[in-house]
Amino acid sequence: MAMRIILIGPPGSGKGTQATSIREKHPIAHISTGDILRENVRAGTELGQTAKRFMDAGQLVHDNLIIAMMRARLAEDDAQNGFILDGFPRNVSQADALSSLLDGMSLRLDAAVLLEISDETVVRRLTCRRVCSSCGSIYNALSHPPKARGVCDSCGGRVVQRADDQESVIRNRLAVYHKETAPLVEYYESRGMLRRVPADGESNAALKYLESLRASGK
Numbered sequence: 001m002a003m004r005i006i007l008i009g010p011p012g013s014g015k016g017t018q019a020t021s022i023r024e025k026h027p028i029a030h031i032s033t034g035d036i037l038r039e040n041v042r043a044g045t046e047l048g049q050t051a052k053r054f055m056d057a058g059q060l061v062h063d064n065l066i067i068a069m070m071r072a073r074l075a076e077d078d079a080q081n082g083f084i085l086d087g088f089p090r091n092v093s094q095a096d097a098l099s100s101l102l103d104g105m106s107l108r109l110d111a112a113v114l115l116e117i118s119d120e121t122v123v124r125r126l127t128c129r130r131v132c133s134s135c136g137s138i139y140n141a142l143s144h145p146p147k148a149r150g151v152c153d154s155c156g157g158r159v160v161q162r163a164d165d166q167e168s169v170i171r172n173r174l175a176v177y178h179k180e181t182a183p184l185v186e187y188y189e190s191r192g193m194l195r196r197v198p199a200d201g202e203s204n205a206a207l208k209y210l211e212s213l214r215a216s217g218k
């Protein structure tokens with residue numbers, strides 16, 4: 001299945017987890033702008049230094065930086081067989097930029113998958129989220145803690161709470177989502193590309209949905 005999809009959903013709707021389950025079945029690139037930015041912060045690049053204060057405050061990083069980053073990323077070899085975009089586009093001007101980038105490559109998006117979840121479920125989930133500071137593996141302090149406290153099961157790295165997973169920052173990220181990103185629902189719906197998937201259940205709901213679409217030939 002040549003798949004070019006974007007995942008839309010508030011922080012904590014499980015975009016990364018759903019993308020991983022799709023990626024396990026289909027060899028396409030999983031491109032998370034949040035992950036690329038965090039790698040830049042860790043590596044201390046100029047982009048990382050600029051992005052960090054916006055990220056820590058739960059604000060969006062400037063469109064021109066993000067779009068340049070995505071132009072370069074989509075040109076890489078592993079993105080040529082398809083991709084899942086996780087965390088991009090984040091507003092209408094990024095969606096327009098993506099559309100022109102893809103037009104320039106003679107490619108088109110197959111679907112925009114909306115992960116639907118309530119704000120309160122997001123807050124409950126994210127305050128419990130823990131991540132490995134080395135490999136990015138995701139844990140939950142209550143339902144899926146690492147076997148040894150604070151130590152990643154996969155790589156032995158340090159498992160921490162992201163600075164932007166504190167409740168006050170989460171509330172801010174949700175407000176940014178409703179103001180900036182939620183208009184993408186109408187944007188992709190009016191183009192006939194929106195697919196709604198409940199995000200409070202299985203971690204492979206998006207994969208199952210995409211496979212059912214393929215099976216029905218839609």
Ligand code: AMP
Nearest residue numbers: 033034054055059060061066087088090
């Ligand atoms: P995420 O891991 O997707 O929740 O992203 C973490 C943070 O990175 C966000 O709160 C933003 O500060 C920044 N970020 C990620 N993707 C974008 C984007 N497409 N546009 C602007 N900022 C972004």
